[in-house]
Amino acid sequence: GAGVSQTPSNKVTEKGKYVELRCDPISGHTALYWYRQSLGQGPEFLIYFQGTGAADDSGLPNDRFFAVRPEGSVSTLKIQRTERGDSAVYLCASSQQPTAYNEQFFGPGTRLTVL
């Protein structure tokens, strides 16, 4: 079956602009996670959804970052007034249930470059 998909695969933007990154999880997976991976580092948690609601957004670095999942499937990560420090690969993952036991399946990521 189809895995987690993310669009766009690459996004180049200018400092101060607004960007949206999209994640399409595996069908039927109730939990959806966003992570950010900087060069040479492991992924760092940003936010996770259980259904339509954000169950934990404590990893979002500041209020310029926001994410939604209005119908419990596709999610969009939104970044306002982008800064050069936001440049990273943004990874989305989904799991069947929002439990620590379930493995998370990752998408290919969106590489964001802020000039």
Added chain:
Amino acid sequence: AQKVTQAQTEISVVEKEDVTLDCVYETRDTTYYLFWYKQPPSGELVFLIRRNSFDEQNEISGRYSWNFQKSTSSFNFTITASQVVDSAVYFCALNKDTGRRALTFGSGTRLQVQP
């Protein structure tokens, strides 16, 4: 707080050599789950194995084996008879039943297998 340490930043071996990737973790929870993921050059994280904190049995899957030792808080990964296709970045990660249900990753070990 929980933490995962992968002290080996990069390892280079020649094909057919055995190689062990180290992972040390810290958590105060008694129930937790440990994972290994592979990130090949294409960038997509691939799930390899999950272990729960109550199961210290070692596991073997083909050329891969995992050694979980609670006494030393380690979950090491061995590749036997390495192959060029094993070249990737390998991440160890931890999740727990309480609080945030998201993976805490180590910084990864880059494995290069030379022909």
